[in-house]
Amino acid sequence: MPVTGKLTISHIDYDGEVSNSFAHVTVLSAANFDAQATLRTNYVAAVEAIVLGNLQKTEYGNMSLQSNSASDDQDAQRELKWLVSYHDTTSLKRYSLEIGTADVAQLDPNDRAHANIGDAGVVDAFVTAFEAYVLSPTGGAVSVDEITLVGRPV
Amino acid sequence: MADKGFVTLTIADYDTEVSLVAVACTALSAANWTAQSIARGLFISGVQGISKGLRVQQQYGNRNLENIGAAELPVAQRELKWLVQYHDTVTLARYTITVPCADVALLDPDNRPYALLSGGAMSFFVSQFNGFVLSPTGHAVVIDSIKLVGRAL
Numbered sequence: 014m015p016v017t018g019k020l021t022i023s024h025i026d027y028d029g030e031v032s033n034s035f036a037h038v039t040v041l042s043a044a045n046f047d048a049q050a051t052l053r054t055n056y057v058a059a060v061e062a063i064v065l066g067n068l069q070k071t072e073y074g075n076m077s078l079q080s081n082s083a084s085d086d087q088d089a090q091r092e093l094k095w096l097v098s099y100h101d102t103t104s105l106k107r108y109s110l111e112i113g114t115a116d117v118a119q120l121d122p123n124d125r126a127h128a129n130i131g132d133a134g135v136v137d138a139f140v141t142a143f144e145a146y147v148l149s150p151t152g153g154a155v156s157v158d159e160i161t162l163v164g165r166p167v
Numbered sequence: 168m169a170d171k172g173f174v175t176l177t178i179a180d181y182d183t184e185v186s187l188v189a190v191a192c193t194a195l196s197a198a199n200w201t202a203q204s205i206a207r208g209l210f211i212s213g214v215q216g217i218s219k220g221l222r223v224q225q226q227y228g229n230r231n232l233e234n235i236g237a238a239e240l241p242v243a244q245r246e247l248k249w250l251v252q253y254h255d256t257v258t259l260a261r262y263t264i265t266v267p268c269a270d271v272a273l274l275d276p277d278n279r280p281y282a283l284l285s286g287g288a289m290s291f292f293v294s295q296f297n298g299f300v301l302s303p304t305g306h307a308v309v310i311d312s313i314k315l316v317g318r319a320l
Contacts, residue, residue: 017305019226024245024267029237032245032267036300041228043200052299059295062288065243066268067234074173074195074228080221083183089219091180113178113186114220128217135216142213146206147190152171160217 016040016077018049022057024066031069034060040075089114095128096161101149107158108149115162128160136160170194170229174207178220185223188214194229243268249282250316255302256309262302269315282313289313 018038025031036056041049057071091113100107119136121129128136140157149155172192179185190210195203207227215222245267254261275283282289293310302308 015305017303018301019228022266025234025237026245026268027238027241027243030245032248034264034266036264036296037303037305038299038301041195043197046195046197046200052295056295056299059288059292060266063249063270063273063282063292064266064268065238065240065270066245067236067238067243069234070230070232072173072228072230074226076224076226078224080179080223082221082223083179084181084219084221086219087181089180089221090182091178091184091186091220094186095217110188110190111186112188112214112218114180114218116217116219119217135213139213139217142206142209143190146174146192146210148172148192150191152191 016075019074019076020053020056021070021072022060023069023071024064025069026066032066038073041073084114088117092164093117094163096163097143098158098161099143099147099149099155100158101151101153102156103153104149104151106149106151108155111163117162120162126161128162130157130160168232170231172203172228173230174210174225174227176211176214176222177224177226178214178218179223180220186220192227195227238268242271246317247271248316250314251296251310252312252314253296253300253302253308253310255304255306257306258302258304260302260304261311262308265316271315274315280314282315284310284313 018040020036020038022034093115094111095115098109119128172194176188177185247269248265248267249269251264273282273289275281
């Protein structure tokens, strides 16, 4: 599927309400990254000149639509989630995120509420990739503490 | 403020309900582009390894939080928007975006619903828009008009 570039600009008005403006832009790459940064800066400045709100946030990057299909696996249900609990290795602050359509086959048979960290398989591969790629909201490296199977409140 | 990186994955389940996985990561740059692409690919593979769903969309890039305060001018209202009407220079398909908190001082006194495109800030916006924005199908675009709009009455 094709990749598209996208820019979102958010403004805050007089009573604190936020509004967004989206634009399709050139797909970012290593080769055009700096040139696109210049164009984007100029564009944001041009938007700033025709509005009165406070610039809250800019967000830019690439987006790729990969499928419009449902999963073929009946066990793929978004109500079953992995709750990934992790902490910032510098501040030690704790965070969590959820991943829908959990594969419950990865549960630990000896600790049934949690994914089997230490399986030398897909769970370990996830933990390794997560710790190598994800940062905490304050920019510190992170370490996964546990991965718990959760769902809707019962 | 400095850029922060992000990635958002959209995952569909068996009955097409979607859920999101959103994480912070290293801010992208020209220098780290390739290394981050590899790390991102491994992260996405890691997520796929523990999920039964179908990944339908991925989005990655940088985010820059600039401000958290409200605008000082009472006339800065998100309900007042510039409706930017433009077209794809190849397909001629027409598109629009809206830009909130419109500065109504830029309206054309001779064509009151519309911005005066030939004047200072608006002229600068038009030239930057045409130079930077693409249509959803990836072609260059040209602005046709910029109209002041609000909520339906």
